[in-house]
Amino acid sequence: MKKIKIAMFSVLSVHAEPYISSLPLREDYEWVAISIEKENRRFVDLKTIPSYVKIYETPEELLDAHPDLDAVVLTDSNDMTYSQFKLCAERGIKNLLLMKIPSMNIEEYEEMQRIAKEKEIIIQIELELLKDQTVRHMKQLYDSGAIGKLLSINISNTTVCLPPELKPWVTDPKRSYGRVCELRKGDGRYRGGCLTDHPHPFYLSRFLADSEFESIYADVSENFRDGRIVEEGVFVIGKMKNGVSVSIDPSYSRHENKLPPISPPGPGWEGYPKRVETEIVLNGEKGSIFGDCFHSGVYHTGLPYNTFAVEYLGGRNHYTTILNAFYDSVLNRTVPYTTLDTHKNNIIALTACYESIYTGKKIIL
Amino acid sequence: MRIDMIREGVSKISDYSSEKWQFQDDMTINVDGTTLPLLPWRFDRRLCSVRKLVIDDNVLRKACSYKSRFVGNCSDEIRTILYQELDICEWLLDDKIISVYTQAAGDKILSMILKTEKGILCNIEIALTLSENTPPVTKHEITGKEGLVCDRSINEQIPVEAIYVFGQEGKKEAYTDMDGAMLGLTPDEVRIADNIIEWLEKSPDGDTLQKTTNRINYLVDCVFQSVKTGDIVRMEEK
The missing domain is CATH 3.30.360.10 (Dihydrodipicolinate Reductase; domain 2)
Known part of the structure; x- marks a missing residue:
């Protein structure tokens, strides 16, 4: 099975912890690194991050050390998504998993859409209830x-x-x-x-x-x-x-x-x-x-x-469902179940x- | 509604003879020549407890929002249910509704956002979509500074009952008997009986009760006016 080499930016998102606990259990992902600013390390139990995952101070340092990443999960605060998205695009990252609010500024949002289209970046947005079994059954x-x-x-x-x-x-x-x-x-x-x-x-x-x-x-x-x-x-x-x-x-x-x-x-x-x-x-x-x-x-x-x-x-x-879907989109270059376009x-x-x-x-x- | 059963229930647990009062219609009784409209939802045991916690015990310190849902059966009249739910809202909050925005979907569904004099934001949902003889699915929740008060438990999507019978024919039956002396009455009938007993005991002023019902009818009219105009309707002082 091909493994997707993935990193996380930050632990500030409310959903960062589930990725920290889920990624080590996955055979289809190779979690290599995470960036956590020193002042934010008190917000996570560092013992839950496996020792093989390298911890960096900033996203820039992380990307410098791992230029061969397949994907990044942006689990920072909402206001950081836009700049981190642009950083990833500049560094040639082709697959991004975003939290629920890419930006509340529609100009920024449309700029992200433009860049994603131009650079053919696969973007999945974590709108988890679209994959919820109760919702789908209803x-x-x-x-x-x-x-x-x-x-x-x-x-x-x-x-x-x-x-x-x-x-x-x-x-x-x-x-x-x-x-x-x-x-x-x-x-x-x-x-x-x-x-x-x-x-x-x-x-x-x-x-x-x-x-x-x-x-x-x-x-x-x-x-x-x-x-x-x-x-x-x-x-x-x-x-x-x-x-x-x-x-x-x-x-x-x-x-x-x-x-x-x-x-x-x-x-x-x-x-x-x-x-x-x-x-x-x-x-x-x-x-x-x-x-x-x-x-x-x-x-x-x-x-x-x-x-x-x-x-x-x-x-x-x-x-589990989010990471399964993202894996499929990354590997097969298929359109994710949620994109910047569908979330707009x-x-x-x-x-x-x-x-x-x-x-x-x-x-x- | 089984009028004879209710009359029997009232006689069983009160000292008032059945000659003293008569039903004028389903929602009004006549006591010694005085017409007294009934407000039976104010005698619902759960709602009484909600009001006690919120108003008498002040457990929320300050109420901020109110939310109610009534999914009833298709044979109900929307105006009747609306009348009930608007009065429950004002009664539970001990407050007056001052504005309403309403959206309808067909003639059996209403969604409302309302504001009260004390600034409490309210949402009332009514849908009369269930088949006949299906008990309504209801919920009333008030959230305040210190937590929330709700007449349903967590995970209680549909009201729980006190007794469940799984008989031989695979038919599930459920009962909720709230008062031993009125065994056999449905909760709806019990609250009507309780309302009648209260009116008999306290002899409320008929004119005051009539003013209350006039006000609720006015609120109902405002809701339908909002549906018609598609806009917020602000209540005049009534």
């Missing part, structure tokens, strides 16, 4: 006629909000949204919170409705946590071009344990027992389908916090939500 059931014509979709993608002690950039508007942009005139909060963190309901709506957003109305609640300056509670109502009505809750409405956080966060660190909930309801002319992507798991009240906590089920998870309308929808919050009006796309 779509299959709907396609088979289980509920007749689809009329509306209701998606809740609600999570904890990683505290600054663990992921300082997540609640920093400059680093999550890419620039400081007021949420509403005089509001005192900025773009870059739960909406930027949760594009999932938007791509799921497009996938499940098999259509594009036509209009969007969104509003924001007071924040659930004191002292945070990015949005935490948002409700969205959208209309798809084929008439399907969509209602989305992407909020950070699941609280954390107030005890000092441990890094990386382990079971029991959550206040609400599940750190992520993704519930979907499809309403059709002849019935409804209810789905829960992170469905029942195993429960405990043990250490470290003795709170009621959910342990998600192991086995083949989203990262999600970024446009998120931006429309922010515009709607700012103006208080429905936005026509």
Whole structure:
């Protein structure tokens, strides 16, 4: 089996840890290096990185030492993706695995599209719920006629909000949204919170409705946590071009344990027992389908916090699927299941939500 | 609705004779010549507990957002369910809705984003898509500064029941009996009985109750006005 020689840039992404734990188990990937700035090494348990993986201070140093890489996973904060993408393109990297927000700046985004096309770079974006078995089964059931014509979709993608002690950039508007942009005139909060963190309901709506957003109305609640300056509670109502009505809750409405956080966060660190909930309801002319992507798991009240906590089920998870798909695209030069082109309308929808919050009006796309 | 069963239930656990009151219609009773509209959802045991936690015990310190979902059966009237869910929203939050944006999908589905006087952001979803005689799938969740209060547990996509029977014919049956004295009544019937007993005990002012129902009807009208205009509707003081 041909092995893909791969490296990671940074450990700041919320999803960096799963790659650190998944890559060493893969026979189809040869994980050779990772870049972690010294100041960021406290955010990862270095013992989880195998000794054969070389650790560099910067992406530049890593690329200097490994000019023969097949692929790179960009697991840095959102604001670093654009510059690291350009660096990789300049160094001739032909395959990139990107996290959910390549850029919230549409000019930067289009520049990335242009470069990727010009240099024939394979780019897969980690929109993991498109590969989720519950989502795909629900779509299959709907396609088979289980509920007749689809009329509306209701998606809740609600999570904890990683505290600054663990992921300082997540609640920093400059680093999550890419620039400081007021949420509403005089509001005192900025773009870059739960909406930027949760594009999932938007791509799921497009996938499940098999259509594009036509209009969007969104509003924001007071924040659930004191002292945070990015949005935490948002409700969205959208209309798809084929008439399907969509209602989305992407909020950070699941609280954390107030005890000092441990890094990386382990079971029991959550206040609400599940750190992520993704519930979907499809309403059709002849019935409804209810789905829960992170469905029942195993429960405990043990250490470290003795709170009621959910342990998600192991086995083949989203990262297995993501890495399988990426391997296939890299090896066979096939178009990944998500690309910059297919993801663009999600970024446009998120931006429309922010515009709607700012103006208080429905936005026509 | 089994009116005779409800009358029997009320007689069983209260001292009021069945001659003292009559049903005027499904949602109104007449007590000694006074018309009293019923608000039976306010006697739902789960919702009562939600309100106690949020309002009386202030466990959230401050409520920030409210979310409800009602997926009911296709024979329900959307206006009736909307009336119920709007009142539940204001009652659970002890607050008044001041604006609404609504989108409809056909005549059986409504999605709403609402704001209250205290600044709480609300989302109410109603879909009447289930076949007749299917119990509704509902959820009410309030999130605040200190956590959330919800009438459903984690992973509870559809309401759990108290008793499940797996009989010989492979048919699964489920029951939830909440009050020993009213065994045999459905939860819907129990809350109507509880509502009637409360009205009989406390003799609420009929005019005040009528004002409440007028306000809820006004909110319902605002929702449909938002559907019609495709825009946000701001409520006038009522």
